[in-house]
Amino acid sequence: MTDLCLKKPLILVADDDPAMRFMLRRALEKDGYAVIEAEDGAAALEAYEQAEPDIVLMDVLMPVLDGFALCAQLQTLPRHRRAPVLMITGLDDDASVEKAYQSGATDYITKPIQWAVLRQRVRRLLQAQHTEKALKARETQLSAVASALGEGLIVLDAEGRLTFMNPEAERLLGWSLPELLGKKIHSIIHNRRPEGDPIAEADCLVLKTIGAGETYRSDEEYFTRKDGALFPVSLVSTPLRVNDRITGAVTAFHDISDRKKVEERLLLAAKVIETTTEGIMITDAGGVIESVNPAFCRSTGYSESEAIGNSPRILKSGRHDGEFYRKMWKALLETGQWQGEIWNRRKSGELYAAWLTISAIKDSHGRTTQYAAIFSDITEDKRNQERIKHQAYHDALTDLPNRLLFIDRLTQAIAQATRNCYMLAVLFLDLDRFKQINDTYGHALGDLLLQGVAGRLRRAVRDSDTVARLGGDEFTILLPQIGSVEDAAKVAQKILASLRQPWSFEGIPSFCITTSIGIAVCPTDGEEAETLMHNADAAMYRAKAQGRNHYQLYTPELNAWAFERLAMETRLRRALDQGEFVLYYQPKVEAATGNWCAVEALIRWQHPDLGLVSPTEFLRLAEDTGLIVPIGEWCLEEACVRNKAWQDAGLPPVRMAVNLSARQFQHPNLLAAVEKALQKSGLPPAWLELEISEEVILRFADLAPIVLGDLKSLGLSLTMDQYGKRDSRITLLQKLPIDRVKIAASQVIDLSACHDARKSVKALIALARSLDLHVAADGVGTREQCDFLTAAGCDEIQGHLFSDPLSAEEMGRKMGDEAKQEKDAEVESRPKKTGTLLPDLVACGKPIRYDKNDIG
Numbered sequence: 001m002t003d004l005c006l007k008k009p010l011i012l013v014a015d016d017d018p019a020m021r022f023m024l025r026r027a028l029e030k031d032g033y034a035v036i037e038a039e040d041g042a043a044a045l046e047a048y049e050q051a052e053p054d055i056v057l058m059d060v061l062m063p064v065l066d067g068f069a070l071c072a073q074l075q076t077l078p079r080h081r082r083a084p085v086l087m088i089t090g091l092d093d094d095a096s097v098e099k100a101y102q103s104g105a106t107d108y109i110t111k112p113i114q115w116a117v118l119r120q121r122v123r124r125l126l127q128a129q130h131t132e133k134a135l136k137a138r139e140t141q142l143s144a145v146a147s148a149l150g151e152g153l154i155v156l157d158a159e160g161r162l163t164f165m166n167p168e169a170e171r172l173l174g175w176s177l178p179e180l181l182g183k184k185i186h187s188i189i190h191n192r193r194p195e196g197d198p199i200a201e202a203d204c205l206v207l208k209t210i211g212a213g214e215t216y217r218s219d220e221e222y223f224t225r226k227d228g229a230l231f232p233v234s235l236v237s238t239p240l241r242v243n244d245r246i247t248g249a250v251t252a253f254h255d256i257s258d259r260k261k262v263e264e265r266l267l268l269a270a271k272v273i274e275t276t277t278e279g280i281m282i283t284d285a286g287g288v289i290e291s292v293n294p295a296f297c298r299s300t301g302y303s304e305s306e307a308i309g310n311s312p313r314i315l316k317s318g319r320h321d322g323e324f325y326r327k328m329w330k331a332l333l334e335t336g337q338w339q340g341e342i343w344n345r346r347k348s349g350e351l352y353a354a355w356l357t358i359s360a361i362k363d364s365h366g367r368t369t370q371y372a373a374i375f376s377d378i379t380e381d382k383r384n385q386e387r388i389k390h391q392a393y394h395d396a397l398t399d400l401p402n403r404l405l406f407i408d409r410l411t412q413a414i415a416q417a418t419r420n421c422y423m424l425a426v427l428f429l430d431l432d433r434f435k436q437i438n439d440t441y442g443h444a445l446g447d448l449l450l451q452g453v454a455g456r457l458r459r460a461v462r463d464s465d466t467v468a469r470l471g472g473d474e475f476t477i478l479l480p481q482i483g484s485v486e487d488a489a490k491v492a493q494k495i496l497a498s499l500r501q502p503w504s505f506e507g508i509p510s511f512c513i514t515t516s517i518g519i520a521v522c523p524t525d526g527e528e529a530e531t532l533m534h535n536a537d538a539a540m541y542r543a544k545a546q547g548r549n550h551y552q553l554y555t556p557e558l559n560a561w562a563f564e565r566l567a568m569e570t571r572l573r574r575a576l577d578q579g580e581f582v583l584y585y586q587p588k589v590e591a592a593t594g595n596w597c598a599v600e601a602l603i604r605w606q607h608p609d610l611g612l613v614s615p616t617e618f619l620r621l622a623e624d625t626g627l628i629v630p631i632g633e634w635c636l637e638e639a640c641v642r643n644k645a646w647q648d649a650g651l652p653p654v655r656m657a658v659n660l661s662a663r664q665f666q667h668p669n670l671l672a673a674v675e676k677a678l679q680k681s682g683l684p685p686a687w688l689e690l691e692i693s694e695e696v697i698l699r700f701a702d703l704a705p706i707v708l709g710d711l712k713s714l715g716l717s718l719t720m721d722q723y724g725k726r727d728s729r730i731t732l733l734q735k736l737p738i739d740r741v742k743i744a745a746s747q748v749i750d751l752s753a754c755h756d757a758r759k760s761v762k763a764l765i766a767l768a769r770s771l772d773l774h775v776a777a778d779g780v781g782t783r784e785q786c787d788f789l790t791a792a793g794c795d796e797i798q799g800h801l802f803s804d805p806l807s808a809e810e811m812g813r814k815m816g817d818e819a820k821q822e823k824d825a826e827v828e829s830r831p832k833k834t835g836t837l838l839p840d841l842v843a844c845g846k847p848i849r850y851d852k853n854d855i856g
Contacts, residue, residue, distance in 0.1 A: 008032060008033060008034040009033050009034065009054040009055065009126050010033070010034045010035075010036065010051060010052075010053040010054050010055075011028055011033050011034065011035050011036075011053055011054065011055050011056075011057060011122070012035075012036050012037075012038065012044060012047055012048055012051065012053040012055070012056045012057070012058075012083075013025060013028070013035055013036070013037050013038070013057045013058075014037075014038040014039075014040070014041065014043070014044035014047075014056065014057070014058035014059065014062065014067075014070065015037075015039075015057075015058070015059040015062065015088070016039055016040055016059065016061075016062045016063055017059070018039070020059070020088075021037045021039075023113075024057060024113075025037065027115055027118065027119075028122070031119060031122075033122070036051055036053065040062045040063045040064045040065065041058075041062045041063070041064050041065020041066060041067070041069060041070040042064040042065050043064075044056070044058060044062075044065070044070055045065065045070060045073055045074075048074065048083075052081060052083070053083055054083055054126060054129060055083055055084050055085075055086065055122060055125050055126060055129070056074070056083055056084070056085045056086065057086050057088060057122075058070060058071070058085065058086075058087065058088065059088050059089070060087055060088070060089040060090075060096070060100070061089075061090075067087055067089070067100075067103075068099055068100065068103040069103075071085050071087070071100070071103040071104045071105050072103045072104060074104060075103075075104040083129070084106040084107070084125040084126075084128065084129050085104060085105045085106050086105070086106065086107050086108065086109060086121055086122065086125060087100045087105045087107070087108035087109070088108070088109055088110075088111065088113065089108060089109075089110060089111065090110065090111040106125060106128075107121055107124075107125060109121055151168060151252045151253060151254045152165070152166065152168045152169030152171075152172045152173070152233075152252065152253045152254070152255075153165065153166040153168065153169055153250070153251070153252050154169050154185070154250075154251050154253075155240065155248060155249075155250050155251075156185070156206065156210065156248045156249050156250075156251070157247065157248040158210060158246060158247055158248050159184065160184045160185070160186055160206070160207055160210060161182050161183060161184055161185075162180045162181055162182065162183055162184075162185050163181070163182075163248065164177070165177050165180065169253075172223075172225075172231075172233075172253075172255055173189055173223065173225055173226060174225045174226030174227060175188075175189075175226050186199075186201055186204050186206065186207055188224070189223045189224050190204055190206065190221070190222075190223055190224070191224055192222070192224065192230070193222060194222055194230055205218055205221065205235065205237050206235075206237045206249055206251050208237075209237040209238065209239050209249040209251075210239065210246060210248060210249045213239045213241075213246050214239065215236065215237065215238045215239065216236075216237045217234075217235070217236050217237075218234065218235055219234050219256075220232055220233075220234065220256065220260075221233050221234070221235055221253075223253065231255055231257050232255070232256045232257055232260050233253040233254060233255055233256060234253065234254050234256050235251055235252065235253035235254070236251070236252050236253075237249050237250070237251040238250050238251075273293045274293060274294060276293065276295055277295055277376070278295055278374050278375065278376045279292070279293065279295045279296035279298075279299045279300065279354075279374070279375045279376070279377075280292065280293040280295065280296060280372070280373070280374050281296055281307070281312065281372075281373045281375075282370055282371070282372055282373075283312065283370060283371045283373070284369070284370055284371075285368050285369055285370065285371070287311055287312060287371070288309060288310070288311065289307050289308050289309065289310050289311070289312065290308065290370070291304075291308065292304055292307045292308065299346070299352070299354075299375075299377050300315060300344070300346050300347060301346045301347030301348055302314065302347050306347075312373070314347075315344040315345055316344070316345065317342075317343040317344050317345045317351050318345070319343040319351070320342070320343065328340075328358075332358060332360060332371070336359065336360040336362070336368075337357070337358065337359050337360065338356075338357070338358045339355075339356070339357045339358075340355075340356065341353060341354070341355055341356070341378070342354055342356045342375075344375075352377055352379040353377070353378050353379045353382045354375040354376060354377055354378060354379075355375060355376050355378050356373060356374070356375040357373070357374050357375070358371055358372070358373045359371070359372050359374075392404070393405035393408075395468075395469040397447055397450060397451065397469070398450060398451050398454035398469050399454075400454050400458075400467055400468050400469045400475075401466060401467070401468040401469075402468060402469065402470070403468065403470050403471070405468065406466060406468035406470070406476055406478065407529050407530075407533075409466050409478055409480075410426065410466075410478055410529040410532065410533075411529045413478060413480040413481075414522055414527060414528070414529060414532075416480070417480070417481070417522055417523075418523070418527065422481055422482075422483075423481075423482050423483070423484070423485075423521055423522060423523070424478070424479060424480050424481060424482060424521070424522045425478075425479040425482055425485075425487070425488035425491075425519055425520065425521045425522070426476060426477070426478060426479075426519070426520045426521075426522075426532045426533060426536045427476065427477040427478075427479070427488065427491065427492060427495075427517055427518070427519055427536060427551075428474070428475075428476055428517065428518040428519075428520075428533070428536035428537045428539065428540040429457075429474065429475040429476065429477070429495070429515050429516070429517050429540070430473060430474050430475075430515065430516055430540055430544070431453065431473040431499075431513060431514075431515050432513065432514045432515055432516055432544070432548040432549060433513075434446070434449075434472075434473040434513070437449065437511070437513065441505075441508055445505055445508070448505060449503065449505075449513070450469070450473065452503065453473075453475070453499065453513075454467065454469065454475075456495075456498045456499060456501075457475060457477065457495065457498075459498070460491065460494050460495045460498050461477060461479070461491060462479075464480060464481070465477060465478060465479050465480065465491075466478040466480070476533070476536070477491070477495075479491060482521075485519075485521055485553065486566050486569070488519050488521060488553075489519070489551065489553070489566060490566070492517045492519060492551035493551070495515065495517065496514070496515065496517065496549065496550065496551065499513060499514060499515050500512060500513075500514060500549075514548055514549035515549070516540050516541075516543040516544040516548050516549065516550070516551070516552075517539075517540060517543060517550075517551035517552070518535075518536045518537060518538065518539030518540030518541070518542065518543055518551070518552055518554065519536060519539055519551060519552070519553045519554065520532045520533075520535035520536035520539060520553075520554040521553070521554070521555075524555065525554045525555060535554040536554065538554060539551075539552045539553060539554040540552070568618065568621055569621060569625055569627075571607075572618055572621060572622060572625075572627055573627065575605055575607070576627065576630060576631060576634065580605060580606050580607065580608070581603055581604070581605055581606070581631065581634060581635075582603075582604050582605075582606050582807070582808075583601045583602065583603060583604070583635065583638050583639060583642065583808065584601075584602045584603075584604055584805035584806060584807055585599040585600065585601055585602065585642075585805060585806055585807075585808065585811040586599065586600050586602060586798060586803060586804070586805040586806070587599050587600075587654075587798070587802060587803050587811075587814075588600065588655075588657070588776060588796045588797065588798040589796065589797050589798075589802055590795070590796060591786075591789065591790040591794050591795055591796060591797050592790070592795075595818075596652070596654055596815065596818050597654060597655065597796060598654050598655035598656070598657050598689060598796070599643075599654055599655075599656060599657065599811060599815075600657040600658075600659075600691070600798065601635060601638075601639040601642075601656060601657065601658050601659075602615070602805050603615055603619075603631070603635055605617075605618055619661075623661055623662065623663055626663060628661045628663045628664065629661075629663055629664055629667055629669075632660065632661055632663075632664045632673075633664075633673045633676075633677070635658060635659075636658050636673060636674065636677040637676070637677040637680055637681065639656045639658045639677075640656065640677045640678060640680070640681035640683040640688060641680070641681040641683075642656070642808055643656035643681070643683055643687055643688075644681045644682050644683040646812060646815060647683075647687070649812070651812065651815045651816060651819060652815065652818075652819045653687055654687070654815070655686075655687055655688070655689040655717060656683070656687060656688055656689065657689040657690075657691050657719065658688070658689070658690055658691065659690075659691045659692075659693075659721065660690055660691065660692050660696075661696075662693075662695075662696045662699065662700075665692060665696050665700060665703075665707060666700060666703065666707075670707065670711075671710050671711065671714075674688075674690070674711060674714060674716070675714065678714070678716075684715075685714050685715035685716040686715060686716070686717070688716040688717065689716065689717040689718070689719055689739075690711060690716060690717070690718055690719070691719045691720075691721040691742065692704075692708070692718070692719070692720060692721060693720075693721045693722040693725075694720055694721065694722045694723055694724075694725055694744075695722060695725065697720060697732070697736070698732070701732055704732070704735075704736060705735045705736060705737070708736055708737050708738065709737050712737040717739045717740075718736075718737065718738040718739050718740075719738065719739065719740045719741065719742050719776065720733075720736070720738050720740075720741045720742065721742045721744075721778075722742070722744040723741035723742055723743050723744060723764060723768070723775075724743055724744050724747045724760065724761070724764045725744040725746060725747070730767065730771075733767075733768075733771055733773075734771060738773065739773070739774060740768075740773055740774035740775060740776055740795070740796070741764075741768045741773055741774075741775055741776070742775075742776040742777065742778050742798075743761060743764060743765075743775065743776070743777040743778065743789075743794070744778065744779075745778045745779025745799075746779070747760065747761055747764070748761070748777055748778065748779040748780055748781075748785055748789070748799070749779060749781075751784070751785050751788055751789075752782060752784055752785060758788065761788075761789070761792060762792050765792050765793045765794060766793075769793055774795045774796070775793065775794050775795050775796070776794070776795060776796035776797070776798060777789045777794050777796070777797055777798065777799075778798050778799065779798075779799050780797050780798065780799030780800075780801050780802075781799050781800045781801050782801065783801065785799075785801070786801055
């Protein structure tokens, strides 16, 4: 009735009597209906097709088309276009009434018309039509819903006969609705189990729904398709009730074939995971363990309950650094997978090697939800591989590397030595008269002796060196990095001394054995492995020919030089122990005033046989052997003690400049050594100046700011020596906490003869000045050099122009004389010289010379 309120129902009145049409219109419009008229059957049919009224009132007897014929015509229209027909007739016999209904009339009313009856009939017909339309709309809607369902849907009556099924049910079953309509379908689609056993009607859930009036569900039943094939379904069967009476059942079912396959695959996968020998671990996206398989528990020693909820970090071995794990996660995030060898730790603490594959598990949106890790324990495989590899590259008797491995290591060492510009050595050893021992005591004892020799050789060299057995009584040793030829000679001496120690074996008297050693050095004696081996072998035979039990270098000249160097080193060590070193001192003067401002300590060796030895004869050797560190500490302490003694004697205080070598500069004990010298002497730090060469600072550019900063914190003065000898970098100079730079003597010597040298020195001074550094110059031997440096802005001058290096006593007297002259000059108030002239501190007629060997 809602539609009636929103829109006036349209009624077609067909009657050939105008008076009757008028009365009908008047009565119907009074009741709120819209009315159209037709004077005969043909006009009524045309008006019906154009207006499509909600109801038709027509007379039976009309011209052209009577009421029966018109009603029959209207029934030929599509169902949705038909409207209820109310016949108005004066005929009330049974035949006429029957004919009216047969022609399609919905109801009839006789003349004369009773208007109250007419109103009720019209209202009832309109209500019935509205209800029918609503039912049809609902039916259409339900049919659409059933068709759109992703599940099969069948409807049965109380007898189990099919009354409806949707398109999905037709697709799944292979039957069409007309083929099954009205048939009992239990025996057609639900008749047997997968094993072939029939399903009784009492076990049919659909029929049980009709009989018991209850809803039944099943996750797994089997239906039969038209072609006879069984397929699994899940179903829900619900009773259909009308007025509390069960009139049938509605069954919705879904083909679960794909789900069954997935379940079967999952079951198979679960069985595989349970039985596989590979460990499997599943974590969430955050790395928390969610599940593990039995193989994981067997391999790691952790139970399932101990692992789940924990982190894979419980397996971390500690053998991999952070970079290893960063690369692993980078690969996982970029590609979703990582594979490789990893070391893990069992619950017991034992380390084991594993081949690990990690894969990211993603959802339908591409987001990582889990990680799956699969690993196999390859520890035993690795041990076997290492065992096989070891056997292939090692001597079976001594377990030393064999020729193959030695040549490989030697080849690699040559490549590194060539690339990094350092030396290496090959020692070739052959036991002297080993055959005699073998023949006398037997091969078993000979084997024991070879094993003992292998042990002594290992102990005689560094861990980074390689000892190998070539066969028989021949051994080789690789020293992959040596500082000089004498390093190899020292090792040879150590081996000779070690092997000379007596050998004791049960059942025989103790005996001694010696060896002959040949040494070849790369690159001087060869730059290929075979060449070095051949030359070392040749040197060994020369050692045997010269009486055995000693070593020979491949190059005879190097032999003599090495012996000389070793002898010098021995004397140098003795010189330090016996106090043969002395310090000489050379003053530095202020360029502007000529006053002494500092003295530089310069070491000399007072050799008991050779006399005073120049520093160039022994400092390089001291640097190479490391003796420069204790010698440098002695210099530092002696210089500080001497300066404090001069101050205590009343002499004017000056800075004491002491040079630091490269070895001292990088030595971890440097700061402590300087502190010790200051404390022992009592010298205030302000009167100590340390000089470090530009070359050393540039070589240790990263370390220099730190070391110099620590030294500067003590309150002493710092000078960069040899300034300008190499390309100074302004960025480095800016970082260094130094007070002054000292121009190299080599730069000063060229000032007189070379215009470019003068420009270079000016530029060096200007650079230092721009950085607020004081500038000193070394090696000044002429007045011309002195004047140029003073004019260019140099602050301090040092060289033979003012004084040769003097002994401590001579320097003390000279300092006293200088102090007296300064005092006398102050008393006399003599005006100072103008320009850049300095006091003439050089005796008239004394030759000016520069000794390049005066290196502190």
